[in-house]
Amino acid sequence: xxxxxxxxxxxxxxxxxxxxxxxxxxxxxxxxxxxxxxxxxxxxxxxxxxxxxxxxxxxxxxxxxxxxxxxxxxxxxxxxxxxxxxxxxxxxxxxxxxxxxxxxxxxxxxxxxxxxxxxxxxxxxxxxxxxxxxxxxxxxxxxxxxxxxxxxxxxxxxxxxxxxxxxxxxxxxxxxxxxxxxxxxxxxxxxxxxxxxxxxxxxxxxxxxxxxxxxxxxxxxxxxxxxxxxxxxxxxxxxxxxxxxxxxxxxxxxxxxxxxxxxxxxxxxxxxxxxxxxxxxxxxxxxxxx
Amino acid sequence: xxxxxxxxxxxxxxxxxxxxxxxxxxxxxxxxxxxxxxxxxxxxxxxxxxxxxxxxxxxxxxxxxxxxxxxxxxxxxxxxxxxxxxxxxxxxxxxxxxxxxxxxxxxxxxxxxxxxxxxxxxxxxxxxxxxxxxxxxxxxxxxxxxxxxxxxxxxxxxxxxxxxxxxxxxxxxxxxxxxxxxxxxxxxxxxxxxxxxxxxxxxxxxxxxxxxxxxxxxxxxxxxxxxxxxxxxxxxxxxxxxxxxxxxxxxxxxxxxxxxxxxxxxxxxxxxxxxxxxxxxxxxxxxxxxxxxxxxxxxxxxxxxxxxxxxxxxxxxxxxxxxxxxxxxxxxxxxxxxxxxxxxxxxxxxxxxxxxxxxxxxxxxxxxxxxxxxxxxxxxxxxx
Numbered sequence: 001x002x003x004x005x006x007x008x009x010x011x012x013x014x015x016x017x018x019x020x021x022x023x024x025x026x027x028x029x030x031x032x033x034x035x036x037x038x039x040x041x042x043x044x045x046x047x048x049x050x051x052x053x054x055x056x057x058x059x060x061x062x063x064x065x066x067x068x069x070x071x072x073x074x075x076x077x078x079x080x081x082x083x084x085x086x087x088x089x090x091x092x093x094x095x096x097x098x099x100x101x102x103x104x105x106x107x108x109x110x111x112x113x114x115x116x117x118x119x120x121x122x123x124x125x126x127x128x129x130x131x132x133x134x135x136x137x138x139x140x141x142x143x144x145x146x147x148x149x150x151x152x153x154x155x156x157x158x159x160x161x162x163x164x165x166x167x168x169x170x171x172x173x174x175x176x177x178x179x180x181x182x183x184x185x186x187x188x189x190x191x192x193x194x195x196x197x198x199x200x201x202x203x204x205x206x207x208x209x210x211x212x213x214x215x216x217x218x219x220x221x222x223x224x225x226x227x228x229x230x231x232x233x234x235x236x237x238x239x240x241x242x243x244x245x246x247x248x249x250x251x252x253x254x255x256x257x258x259x260x261x262x263x264x265x266x267x268x269x270x271x272x273x274x275x276x277x278x279x280x281x282x283x284x285x286x287x288x289x290x
Numbered sequence: 291x292x293x294x295x296x297x298x299x300x301x302x303x304x305x306x307x308x309x310x311x312x313x314x315x316x317x318x319x320x321x322x323x324x325x326x327x328x329x330x331x332x333x334x335x336x337x338x339x340x341x342x343x344x345x346x347x348x349x350x351x352x353x354x355x356x357x358x359x360x361x362x363x364x365x366x367x368x369x370x371x372x373x374x375x376x377x378x379x380x381x382x383x384x385x386x387x388x389x390x391x392x393x394x395x396x397x398x399x400x401x402x403x404x405x406x407x408x409x410x411x412x413x414x415x416x417x418x419x420x421x422x423x424x425x426x427x428x429x430x431x432x433x434x435x436x437x438x439x440x441x442x443x444x445x446x447x448x449x450x451x452x453x454x455x456x457x458x459x460x461x462x463x464x465x466x467x468x469x470x471x472x473x474x475x476x477x478x479x480x481x482x483x484x485x486x487x488x489x490x491x492x493x494x495x496x497x498x499x500x501x502x503x504x505x506x507x508x509x510x511x512x513x514x515x516x517x518x519x520x521x522x523x524x525x526x527x528x529x530x531x532x533x534x535x536x537x538x539x540x541x542x543x544x545x546x547x548x549x550x551x552x553x554x555x556x557x558x559x560x561x562x563x564x565x566x567x568x569x570x571x572x573x574x575x576x577x578x579x580x581x582x583x584x585x586x587x588x589x590x591x592x593x594x595x596x597x598x599x600x601x602x603x604x605x606x607x608x609x610x611x612x613x614x615x616x617x618x619x620x621x622x623x624x625x626x627x628x629x630x631x632x633x634x635x636x637x638x639x640x641x642x643x644x645x646x647x648x649x650x651x652x653x654x655x656x657x658x659x660x661x662x663x664x665x666x667x668x669x670x671x672x673x674x
Binding site for chain 2: 003006010014108111112115116118195196197198199200201202203205207236237239240241243244245249250251254
């Protein structure tokens with residue numbers, strides 16, 4: 001029993017930044033914009049949170065302020081992507097990749113002075129986890145049953161029709177991308193305030209990319225994202241928990257998340273679960289174009 | 291007008307060129323595998339670079355961080371064209387490319403950390419922890435209540451096998467029934483993996499943790515669960531003052547300063563480095579026992595270590611005294627104690643070090659077996 005509880009709590013802990021970031025990505029993808037910059041926005045969020053929490057050298061700052069700063073930092077960075085991909089209609093994939101690099105680079109550069117400092121007033125993990133799960137429920141409900149959800153979905157499915165109905169497609173997309181940035185920033189805050197309370201260059205170690213993959217894995221559903229994040233967290237923990245406890249080589253456990261993603265994606269493809277991708281995903285919108 | 295400016299610029303550049311040639315400036319450049327902010331390996335090399343810059347007048351340094359293994363060559367090309375006379379490459383994976391570069395640039399002096407291949411203009415160097423790990427093992431053996439000591443390991447390579455085995459020998463010298471349980475993360479730098487590996491070890495009942503990974507994650511994770519741990523590579527005392535017992539601290543600057551001074555005064559040239567291998571330990575001050583510089587053991591744990599007893603040559607001594615005695619011995623100009631002195635059997639019972647023999651540097655560098663008490667899967671381990 002204790003073993004199960006332990007595994008579940010580890011899964012939730014590891015899954016929290018994945019869930020936060022992928023919820024943001026789900027919303028901006030539902031509005032038709034792919035953002036591969038999650039890793040970069042997460043890094044910037046982690047740094048902003050740590051910098052504020054550390055009180056710029058004093059050792060103790062305001063944690064609430066730190067969380068807000070992280071969300072703001074993520075949002076600001078995401079606006080770059082929004083401007084490039086929505087206003088300038090640049091290739092979303094290229095712009096997102098660039099955003100990841102910019103985010104990691106900027107965070108690494110500005111973070112130099114915070115390296116090696118411990119955080120004395122570290123945050124508990126559970127508020128982030130609880131918040132992420134509640135938000136997933138709210139988003140799932142909102143997307144399915146509210147007017148706002150309908151607006152977001154229509155912009156992602158058929159921006160031309162949405163435009164004809166008087167919806168400001170660009171504005172909705174901007175807001176959706178900004179939301180994605182804020183959520184990635186919060187995921188970063190979780191990492192640097194709670195999960196591993198400190199700042200280190202490269203501390204996001206690819207979690208942002210897993211979050212991007214998770215979006216596809218769960219078929220753009222906020223509700224399924226909870227399960228997906230916990231599933232990944234569980235696999236991640238089990239690769240260490242089972243290591244040395246069975247005859248299976250350790251390399252197998254290390255490869256397991258990737259193997260499972262391939263298997264699940266293949267199964268999902270067969271069962272056409274993949275059909276949930278927004279119709280206009282990845283395509284810039286231009287009025288009058290079809 | 292424009293040509294005049296251009297001429298002035300050319301004259302200026304030429305002038306600069308001649309002055310640098312005259313002053314025989316020393317420009318040492320570093321190729322790092324990780325970010326300098328990893329609080330681990332690369333951080334320590336960078337601190338040492340800064341210390342060397344301070345200690346050696348006229349020394350100019352440059353570094354390139356986060357260079358992937360296998361991509362050192364273009365970086366070295368750039369550094370050479372930037373005028374670097376001495377290039378340090380600080381990852382085992384850079385070994386072959388450093389050798390290649392040494393052949394390509396015979397006028398430049400190269401030094402490679404943790405490798406074994408040398409050339410007339412390429413030396414090797416390493417600050418090794420195995421003695422310090424043994425001392426930490428003694429303390430872990432005294433402090434564990436469950437008899438299970440956890441270890442988060444980076445890669446199952448000779449360096450870690452040597453360190454974990456030395457650690458296990460120390461643990462068993464105090465507590466012959468204790469085990470050292472190893473989980474591999476297959477990464478030098480991965481705080482997320484280090485965290486979950488530490489959590490798994492704690493869930494399995496290990497009540498004290500040690501590790502090899504480039505962040506303070508394991509120390510922080512252990513402290514959250516109120517479990518003692520040993521810090522690795524740099525001062526990590528500040529991350530968990532109540533829970534870090536001791537640890538390993540590196541002082542690469544001892545090697546860098548010595549090496550660069552010898553380059554500066556002409557002792558080392560691009561012709562005589564074939565046999566120059568720094569294998570520096572406690573004696574040379576290249577490594578230190580402690581969770582923080584100048585603090586070999588966290589005072590909070592001293593009473594418990596004084597109370598814990600172990601048998602040495604048939605006599606009962608306190609673990610604290612034993613640690614201090616051996617630390618003094620191995621730090622002296624002529625140490626008489628070495629953790630890898632036989633007879634030592636591996637964990638399958640095969641005699642690896644005969645009685646009275648001590649392992650050589652070459653043997654330590656290619657060690658594949660594990661000491662008794664180590665539990666867990668270990669790749670490339672000989673079964674007999």
